[in-house]
Amino acid sequence: MTFGQDSLYILRGTWNQLPEAPEVLRLNASADWSEQNHVFEREADIASNLVIVNEDTTSHVWALLMGEIEGITIEPGDTAVVDLPALPMGTYRLGLIDGEGSGLGAQSMLQVGLQSGGDPALFHWNLCDWEAQQMTSWSSGSEPDPNAAYVPNYFSINEQTYPTTLEDPNALISVALGDTCWIAVANHGQMDHVLHFHGFHVEVLTSNLQPTRIGWSKDTVPIKKGEGMTLQLVANQAGIYPVHDHNLIAVTNAGFYPGGMLTQIIVDP
Amino acid sequence: MSTVKHIFHILVLSSAAWLAPSLYAQQQPPQLFSGMEGYTFLPGGTPVPIWGYGWVADGFITLPAPLLTYTQGESVQLNFTNPSPESHTIHLHGLDVDQANDGVPGTSFSVTTGDDATYSFDADYPGTFLYHCHVTTTLHLTMGMYGMVLVTRPDFTLYEGGPTYAEDVPLLFSDLEVATNLDPVGSYPFHDIRPDVFMINGESGSQLEAPGRIVHFEPGQPLALRLGSMAYSRVVCQFPPELNATCYMSDGRPLPTLFEPNALEIYPGERFTVLIDPEPGWDGSLPCEFWSMVDETLESTENIHIRDAALTIEEPQFIGVKGYPNPTREHITWDDARQIEVWNAYGKPVADLRFEQGVLDVSGWPIGTYVARIDGRRSVRFVVIE
Ligand SMILES: [Cu+2]
Ligand SMILES: [Cu+2]
Numbered sequence: 315m316t317f318g319q320d321s322l323y324i325l326r327g328t329w330n331q332l333p334e335a336p337e338v339l340r341l342n343a344s345a346d347w348s349e350q351n352h353v354f355e356r357e358a359d360i361a362s363n364l365v366i367v368n369e370d371t372t373s374h375v376w377a378l379l380m381g382e383i384e385g386i387t388i389e390p391g392d393t394a395v396v397d398l399p400a401l402p403m404g405t406y407r408l409g410l411i412d413g414e415g416s417g418l419g420a421q422s423m424l425q426v427g428l429q430s431g432g433d434p435a436l437f438h439w440n441l442c443d444w445e446a447q448q449m450t451s452w453s454s455g456s457e458p459d460p461n462a463a464y465v466p467n468y469f470s471i472n473e474q475t476y477p478t479t480l481e482d483p484n485a486l487i488s489v490a491l492g493d494t495c496w497i498a499v500a501n502h503g504q505m506d507h508v509l510h511f512h513g514f515h516v517e518v519l520t521s522n523l524q525p526t527r528i529g530w531s532k533d534t535v536p537i538k539k540g541e542g543m544t545l546q547l548v549a550n551q552a553g554i555y556p557v558h559d560h561n562l563i564a565v566t567n568a569g570f571y572p573g574g575m576l577t578q579i580i581v582d583p
Numbered sequence: 584m585s586t587v588k589h590i591f592h593i594l595v596l597s598s599a600a601w602l603a604p605s606l607y608a609q610q611q612p613p614q615l616f617s618g619m620e621g622y623t624f625l626p627g628g629t630p631v632p633i634w635g636y637g638w639v640a641d642g643f644i645t646l647p648a649p650l651l652t653y654t655q656g657e658s659v660q661l662n663f664t665n666p667s668p669e670s671h672t673i674h675l676h677g678l679d680v681d682q683a684n685d686g687v688p689g690t691s692f693s694v695t696t697g698d699d700a701t702y703s704f705d706a707d708y709p710g711t712f713l714y715h716c717h718v719t720t721t722l723h724l725t726m727g728m729y730g731m732v733l734v735t736r737p738d739f740t741l742y743e744g745g746p747t748y749a750e751d752v753p754l755l756f757s758d759l760e761v762a763t764n765l766d767p768v769g770s771y772p773f774h775d776i777r778p779d780v781f782m783i784n785g786e787s788g789s790q791l792e793a794p795g796r797i798v799h800f801e802p803g804q805p806l807a808l809r810l811g812s813m814a815y816s817r818v819v820c821q822f823p824p825e826l827n828a829t830c831y832m833s834d835g836r837p838l839p840t841l842f843e844p845n846a847l848e849i850y851p852g853e854r855f856t857v858l859i860d861p862e863p864g865w866d867g868s869l870p871c872e873f874w875s876m877v878d879e880t881l882e883s884t885e886n887i888h889i890r891d892a893a894l895t896i897e898e899p900q901f902i903g904v905k906g907y908p909n910p911t912r913e914h915i916t917w918d919d920a921r922q923i924e925v926w927n928a929y930g931k932p933v934a935d936l937r938f939e940q941g942v943l944d945v946s947g948w949p950i951g952t953y954v955a956r957i958d959g960r961r962s963v964r965f966v967v968i969e
Contacts, residue, residue: 463878464877464878465774465775465877466774466877467772467774505876505877505878505879506817506850506876508850508851508852508853510676510852512674512685512687513679513680513681513682513685514679515679515834515835515836526840526842529839529840530833530834530836530838530839531834531836532833532834532836532853533676533677533679533834533835533852534676534677534834534850534851534852534853534854536848536850536853551679551681552682553681553682553683553685553690554682554690555682555685555690556687556690560850560851560852561815561850561851561876562720562721562724562725562773562815562851563721563773563774563775563776563815563876563877564774565720565721566721566772566773566774568772568774569771569772569773569774569775570771570772570773571719571720571721571722571773572720578690
């Protein structure tokens with residue numbers, strides 16, 4: 315295992331997934347732009363570090379989003395090496411905590427102790443809600459009006475909105491009948507989301523904000539704002555089954571159904 | 584426990600006149616139909632249009648839809664017919680049915696206008712479930728196309744090896760935005776739906792204080808509160824300690840560890856089964872808060888009234904409150920009724936009523952379902968036939 319060696323690049327680019335093609339910020343694994351935030355992995359219970367390169371034109375504040383670790387300010391063009399503590403197995407959040415950095419979506423997931431040679435198969439869902447107007451404000455250098463009502467009009471899984479969620483091999487769960495898989499879920503949005511699984515109950519393996527729900531078997535799973543959660547799915551029937559936010563305003567793109575936070579589980583017989 | 588009323592008998596109008604001639608000829612098996620011309624009434628009496636489901640034998644749709652009850656282990660054949668002008672489905676939320684019966688257009692089947700369908704599934708797990716339409720779900724759900732499903736055990740245990748209880752109390756939370764229901768065609772964009780009516784079993788505010796809505800208990804006879812949400816809001820039930828509440832199940836599965844709920848959060852689509860065994864003589868309410876999912880503001884608090892059955896003095900009953908004969912061709916009578924208001928199937932008040940000494944003259948009225956309010960406080964449904 316070579317965990318702890320990778321770097322994180324703060325990049326600015328265009329999110330062509332949305333018709334507005336807003337300018338956004340992302341955490342990428344290299345200096346090459348990707349519309350999707352990179353998901354980072356670490357072994358359980360081992361401290362490590364992470365190299366962060368700010369390729370953006372403004373300064374940003376980076377943090378492991380656990381409420382304990384102070385943000386680290388990184389100036390444009392600077393590189394910082396940050397320590398990651400030893401963490402128990404689970405799904406965590408990391409990213410930029412300055413207004414522009416979080417408002418433009420530079421937030422991702424840290425998977426700790428979940429990769430174990432592909433068995434069980436691991437999928438991930440970075441959930442987020444977006445208001446096009448807020449993104450336009452941030453990218454034009456002005457803070458959105460804090461008194462304006464938040465009216466999110468896009469909802470994403472791994473920075474994809476349905477139907478393109480089905481083209482992302484992590485957002486689409488494709489498994490064989492009888493397989494067990496894990497799904498790492500993080501909510502980076504400004505509101506809670508609640509995922510409903512058609513066809514299956516899932517078991518909550520880890521949760522940072524709802525630890526009392528660990529071990530519960532659920533078909534409808536709230537993922538609170540700021541939450542990292544790990545779910546286990548046993549694919550005990552074949553077929554194609556939707557998974558979607560059951561706050562149904564979130565299964566839309568710019569107000570049109572179906573869209574947004576909607577993907578599928580495909581179980582091959 | 585005969586005093587416990589299932590509080591699902593919410594009056595809703597439907598223009599199901601097409602069904603009226605065969606209303607009482609309809610035989611088993613029961614069949615659900617979908618309709619797009621119903622009404623629910625706000626506490627002030629204002630009608631709000633709804634879409635929904637009802638029993639074919641009843642001929643009207645309700646908000647919420649009829650409670651479906653099955654016994655654990657049953658192989659269910661749920662018959663459905665859609666006479667309405669748009670396609671609908673039934674998604675059996677939480678019952679983990681197979682793809683063919685999942686009620687999702689595209690991966691399952693749609694039931695188009697004039698079509699019949701049967702949904703087949705096994706009720707393997709006891710618990711609290713939901714059903715709703717999955718066509719343009721954001722809209723069809725907020726219009727009212729949802730109901731609760733209970734899978735129970737004949738021995739009144741919650742699950743194998745679980746606690747026994749005396750009675751099921753289905754409590755379905757939901758909400759709607761009046762402007763959307765008044766103009767569903769003009770309701771885009773869907774992401775700005777912000778509910779402004781917050782309901783428990785389709786009712787809110789003073790409606791929940793009506794005698795028939797109060798949940799009565801007898802000390803030592805636990806009630807199973809079947810809490811489920813089809814709301815767009817996050818519901819938080821604030822359990823008073825006197826209810827002695829214990830949460831046993833969520834989403835149709837026993838919990839690995841029981842807990843005593845204080846503020847029980849119920850997100851859209853979630854269900855909880857909570858047993859209560861309140862203190863003897865308790866008469867109070869279980870406040871249920873509706874919080875916006877978007878900006879975390881408290882939108883409304885609706886109260887479930889719970890009372891020791893020993894405290895309830897018999898209400899003076901209207902004799903023949905249902906009215907007779909019903910269905911009727913020419914007259915319908917409510918003994919001792921002094922004053923009456925009537926709405927037709929489209930929620931429009933019927934003017935110039937011929938009403939004297941409890942007798943309403945309906946000769947010449949269009950066939951169909953009507954709702955009458957007797958002496959300003961009791962609503963009843965009646966049907967005019969050919
Ligand atoms: Cu429908
Ligand atoms: Cu559902």
